Amino acid sequence: MAAQAQQETAVGAVPDSVRDREIGIEQAHLDRVYRRLDEKIHEAEFLMRDAARRGQVGTPGALAERDAQVFRAGVHLNRLNNEYEDFLFGRIDLLLGKDGKKGPDGAYTAVEPAEGVIRPDNTADIAETLHIGRIGVLDEDYSPLVIDWRAPAAAPFYRSTPVDPGRVVRRRVIRSKGRRVLGVEDDLMRPELKAYLDGDELPVIGDGALMAALGRARTHSMRDIVASIQAEQDLVIRAPAASVTYVEGGPGTGKTAVALHRAAYLLYQDRRRYAGGILIVSPTPLLVAYTEGVLPSLGEEGQVAIRALGSLVDGAEATLYDSPATARAKGSYRMLKVLRKAARGALELNDSPNRLRVVAFGRRLELEADELASIRRTALGGTAPVNLLRPRARKLLLDALWDRSGAAARHTDPELAAELRSSFDEDITGEDSFIEFLDAWWPELTPKGVLAAMADERRLGRWARRVLNPGEVRRVARSLRRDGYSVHDIAALDELQAILGTPVRPRKKRELDPLDQLTGLEELMPVREESQRERAERLAQERVEYAHVIVDEAQDLTPMQWRMVGRRGRHATWTVVGDPAQSSWSDPDEAAEARDEALGTRPRRRFELTVNYRNPAEIAELAAKVLALAMPGSTSPRAVRSTGLRPRFSVVGESLGTTVREETARLLEQVDGTVGVVVAMQRREEAARWLAGLGDRAVALGSLEAKGLEYDATVVVSPAEIADESPAGLRVLYVALTRATQQLTVVSGERDEPDADGVPDLLRD
Numbered sequence: 001m002a003a004q005a006q007q008e009t010a011v012g013a014v015p016d017s018v019r020d021r022e023i024g025i026e027q028a029h030l031d032r033v034y035r036r037l038d039e040k041i042h043e044a045e046f047l048m049r050d051a052a053r054r055g056q057v058g059t060p061g062a063l064a065e066r067d068a069q070v071f072r073a074g075v076h077l078n079r080l081n082n083e084y085e086d087f088l089f090g091r092i093d094l095l096l097g098k099d100g101k102k103g104p105d106g107a108y109t110a111v112e113p114a115e116g117v118i119r120p121d122n123t124a125d126i127a128e129t130l131h132i133g134r135i136g137v138l139d140e141d142y143s144p145l146v147i148d149w150r151a152p153a154a155a156p157f158y159r160s161t162p163v164d165p166g167r168v169v170r171r172r173v174i175r176s177k178g179r180r181v182l183g184v185e186d187d188l189m190r191p192e193l194k195a196y197l198d199g200d201e202l203p204v205i206g207d208g209a210l211m212a213a214l215g216r217a218r219t220h221s222m223r224d225i226v227a228s229i230q231a232e233q234d235l236v237i238r239a240p241a242a243s244v245t246y247v248e249g250g251p252g253t254g255k256t257a258v259a260l261h262r263a264a265y266l267l268y269q270d271r272r273r274y275a276g277g278i279l280i281v282s283p284t285p286l287l288v289a290y291t292e293g294v295l296p297s298l299g300e301e302g303q304v305a306i307r308a309l310g311s312l313v314d315g316a317e318a319t320l321y322d323s324p325a326t327a328r329a330k331g332s333y334r335m336l337k338v339l340r341k342a343a344r345g346a347l348e349l350n351d352s353p354n355r356l357r358v359v360a361f362g363r364r365l366e367l368e369a370d371e372l373a374s375i376r377r378t379a380l381g382g383t384a385p386v387n388l389l390r391p392r393a394r395k396l397l398l399d400a401l402w403d404r405s406g407a408a409a410r411h412t413d414p415e416l417a418a419e420l421r422s423s424f425d426e427d428i429t430g431e432d433s434f435i436e437f438l439d440a441w442w443p444e445l446t447p448k449g450v451l452a453a454m455a456d457e458r459r460l461g462r463w464a465r466r467v468l469n470p471g472e473v474r475r476v477a478r479s480l481r482r483d484g485y486s487v488h489d490i491a492a493l494d495e496l497q498a499i500l501g502t503p504v505r506p507r508k509k510r511e512l513d514p515l516d517q518l519t520g521l522e523e524l525m526p527v528r529e530e531s532q533r534e535r536a537e538r539l540a541q542e543r544v545e546y547a548h549v550i551v552d553e554a555q556d557l558t559p560m561q562w563r564m565v566g567r568r569g570r571h572a573t574w575t576v577v578g579d580p581a582q583s584s585w586s587d588p589d590e591a592a593e594a595r596d597e598a599l600g601t602r603p604r605r606r607f608e609l610t611v612n613y614r615n616p617a618e619i620a621e622l623a624a625k626v627l628a629l630a631m632p633g634s635t636s637p638r639a640v641r642s643t644g645l646r647p648r649f650s651v652v653g654e655s656l657g658t659t660v661r662e663e664t665a666r667l668l669e670q671v672d673g674t675v676g677v678v679v680a681m682q683r684r685e686e687a688a689r690w691l692a693g694l695g696d697r698a699v700a701l702g703s704l705e706a707k708g709l710e711y712d713a714t715v716v717v718s719p720a721e722i723a724d725e726s727p728a729g730l731r732v733l734y735v736a737l738t739r740a741t742q743q744l745t746v747v748s749g750e751r752d753e754p755d756a757d758g759v760p761d762l763l764r765d
C-alpha cells in the first residue's frame with residue numbers, strides 16, 4: 001500500500017521530460033545489447049560456415065565436437081534472429097550486497113543488503129543495476145548486459161516485495177517492440193528510501209507493470225507473464241524439481257501461466273535432464289490452443305509437449321462428449337474392472353473356433369469345446385497382458401494334444417520321449433490348420449477392437465456384471481456405438497493397451513541399399529547416421545514416458561485419466577496444479593486416490609496461490625456466492641483490481657437466443673478483445689448459431705469447454721441450467737462465472753427464478 005501511495009504521488013510529479021529521459025536511458029542500453037547481439041550473430045554464422053568448410057575430415061571425436069558446435073551455433077542463430085517483441089523487459093536497481101561475491105552470470109549473489117548501506121537519514125546509493133531479458137547476453141568483458149529471466153540473479157526481480165525487498169530498491173518493467181523502447185513502468189520496493197544513482201535521485205515512472213498487463217485486452221491466445229511474475233508465483237516456478245510440486249489456487253491466480261513458465265525454467269536449469277521431455281497435460285483442445293504460444297514466446301520449443309487429455313493416445317482423438325452419467329461410469333475405477341474382463345472376454349468373439357483338429361505322427365487328434373475352454377482359462381490365469389499370453393496358450397494346446405496322442409506312455413526313456421515330443425510339436429506347429437486355428441482362437445487384440453466389442457449391450461452386461469448397473473451398461477454401450485471417441489474413451493483405450501500388451505515382433509531389417517551391397521560398404525558402415533531431425537521425430541514417436549509431467553486443471557482428472565497420465569510419468573518428477581472448487585468430477589475422493597497412486601510416494605511440496613489476477617473484484621464477489629454454495633467454508637482468492645463495473649443481469653425477453661445475441665453484441669461494443677458466451681453443454685451447438693455473424697471476437701462455449709480460458713467479457717447463460725446439468729454443476733458454474741477480465745452479463749430464464757432486478761436465485765445473497 002505504502003508503495004502504491006508513493007507511486008501515485010510520483011506519477012503526478014513526474015514530468016514528461018523525466019519519462020522521456022528514462023526511456024532514452026533504456027533505449028541506449030537496448031541499443032548496446034543489440035550491437036552485442038549483432039556481433040554474436042556474426043560469430044555464430046562464422047562458426048557454421050567454418051564447420052561446413054571443414055566437412056567430413058577429422059577424427060570421430062573432432063567430428064562429434066564439430067557437430068555439437070554447429071548445433072549450438074544453429075540454436076543461437078535461430079533465437080537471436082527472432083525479433084522478440086520485448087526481448088529486454090526488466091531492470092532492477094540494487095543496494096550493495098552483504099558480500100562482494102559474483103555468480104557465473106557476472107552479478108553479485110547476495111540477497112540482503114550490506115550493513116550500513118542505508119544511512120541514518122534514510123538515503124542510500126544504488127550499487128548495481130541489472131537488466132533482465134528472455135536470454136542472457138554478456139558483454140566482451142563478461143559483464144552482464146542482460147540476465148536470463150531464469151538465472152538466479154534474476155530472481156530478485158520477481159521475488160522482491162515491499163515487505164521483503166532484499167537489495168532491490170526499484171523494479172522497472174521495460175516495454176519494447178523490436179529495437180525500440182516504448183515505455184517503462186516502475187514499482188518501488190523501498191518507498192521510504194531516498195536512493196541515488198550516480199548522484200541523481202532515482203525517479204519512479206508509471207503506476208506499476210502488473211496493473212498495466214492486467215488491463216490489456218485479451219485475444220484468443222494467452223500471453224507470457226515473464227515481465228510481471230509475482231513473488232508467490234515465482235516460488236512455484238523455481239521450486240526444486242526433485243519431488244512433486246503441488247499447487248492449489250482459485251480461478252485467475254495464474255496456475256496455468258505458472259505451470260508454463262515452470263516448464264521453461266526447468267529446461268533452463270537442467271536441459272540435459274529434461275531432454276527426456278516435458279509433458280503438459282491440459283483438459284481440453286481449446287486450452288491447448290489458447291496456451292500453445294506461451295513457451296515459444298519464452299524461447300522454448302521442441303522439448304515440451306502440450307497435449308489435451310483426449311489426444312494422449314496416438315491414433316485416436318476425442319471428438320465427442322459423454323453425458324454426465326455416462327462420463328461418471330466411464331471415468332471411475334469401476335471401469336478398470338470392466339475393461340479387464342472385456343480384454344479377456346474379447347478373445348471369444350468373432351466366431352472363435354470350438355474344435356481343434358490336427359494330424360501328428362500320422363494320427364488325427366482333436367480337442368473339443370470344453371477342453372479348449374479349460375485351456376483358455378488356465379492360460380489366462382493371473383494378470384499378465386492378454387496378447388503376451390499367446391505363446392503360453394500355444395504350449396498348453398500342444399501339451400493337451402501330446403497327452404491325447406498317448407505317445408508319452410509308450411516311451412519311458414526320458415531322452416527319447418523329449419526328442420519325440422519336440423518332433424511332435426514341430427509336426428503340429430508346421431501345419432497350416434494349426435496356425436489358422438491359433439490365429440482365430442487367440443487373435444492379437446487391439447484396444448479399439450475391444451472397445452468396439454463393448455458396444456454390444458448384452459455382451460457388456462456380462463463383462464460388467466455386479467460392477468455397473470443396467471442403466472449404466474445401457475448408456476455406456478450406446479455411447480460406444482457412436483462414430484468417434486470421447487475423452488473418457490481415450491483413457492479406456494490407453495488402459496486397454498496396458499491390459500493387452502504389445503507382442504514383441506522381430507525387428508524389421510533395414511532395407512539394403514543396392515549400392516552398399518555392391519561395394520560391401522554395408523559391413524563397414526552398418527548404420528547410416530540419423531539426422532538431428534529424424535532422431536527428434538523418432539524419439540517423439542517412441543516416447544511414452546517423460547522426465548517431467550505437468551498436469552493443469554488437475555482437479556478434473558478422473559481416476560481412469562490419472563492412470564493414463566501416470567503411465568507417462570512413471571519415473572518423472574511432477575508439477576500438479578489445480579483448484580478443487582472448480583472440479584467437474586463428481587467423486588473427488590476417488591480421484592484423489594487415483595492421483596496419489598499415479599504420483600507414488602514421492603515427497604510433495606505444497607504451494608498456494610492466493611491472488612486473483614483475472615477477475616475484477618466486482619465479478620469475483622459474485623462468483624464467491626456460488627463458491628459458498630458449491631464448497632461451503634472455502635475462501636476465494638483476493639482480486640487485485642476493481643473496474644467499478646458491476647455484473648449486468650438480463651432476463652430472457654422474446655427468446656433466449658435473441659437476448660443472448662443482444663447482450664453479446666452490447667459487450668462487443670464495450671470491450672476491445674474477446675467475448676465468451678458460456679452455456680450448458682446441451683446448448684453448445686444452438687449457442688453457436690445465436691452468434692452467427694457477430695465476428696470472431698465472440699465465441700460460444702459449453703460450460704466444460706470454458707475451463708482455463710478467459711475473455712474480456714463473458715455472457716453466462718442460465719446459471720440454473722449449468723448447475724443442474726451434472727452432480728458437480730455448481731462447481732462448473734463457478735468456473736463459468738470466473739472467466740471475464742472486465743465485464744460479466746448473466747442471462748436468466750424462467751428456470752433461474754430471477755428477482756425484480758433480474759438476479760437469478762443462485763446468485764442472490
Ligand SMILES: Nc1ncnc2c1ncn2[C@@H]1O[C@H](COP(=O)(O)OP(=O)(O)OP(=O)(O)O)[C@@H](O)[C@H]1O
Binds near residue numbers: 233252256738
Ligand atoms: N504475474 C502476472 N502478471 C500478469 N498477468 C498475470 C500474472 N499472473 C496471472 N496473470 C494473468 O491472469 C490470468 C489468469 O491466469 P491463469 O489462466 O494462469 O490462471 P489460473 O489460475 O490457471 O485460472 P483458472 O483456474 O481459472 O484456470 C491470465 O490472463 C494471466 O496472464
